[in-house]
Amino acid sequence: MSEQNKPIHNETNQSRRQLLKNIGLTVAAGAVAAGTTTVAQAAADKPEEKNESKTTGYRETQHVRDYYETL
Template identity: 60%
Template sequence: MSEQKTNNSRRQLLKNIGLSVAAGAVVAGTTTAVQASTTETDKKDPKTKKGYHETQHIRDYYNTL
């Protein structure tokens, strides 16, 4: 009879591991969706300049050449 109890506890352990993995996958999926939506709003900002920007540290580097 003690063998039957051991099998039940092993089955319960495997069920818990499976549920933990599934919950982790759901959390990872929702985190990715939230990050994707915030990056889309950042791209719509008209104040953001694209391309080459000459700053003081770049001018200092050019002066060393």
């Protein structure tokens, strides 16, 4: 190989390294953005809770009384 090819080869290695660094940073940034969006959506859903069902708690109905009698 001649000496002229070495600098070109060195530039190619540097550009490949920079490309791999950029890919890694892009993937990491995408993961952070996806996680942030999920947290924001979860926080937005929480205040919308509806309390339509007004349960009074435990109810002792006839079938429950029948079961208690078998014990």
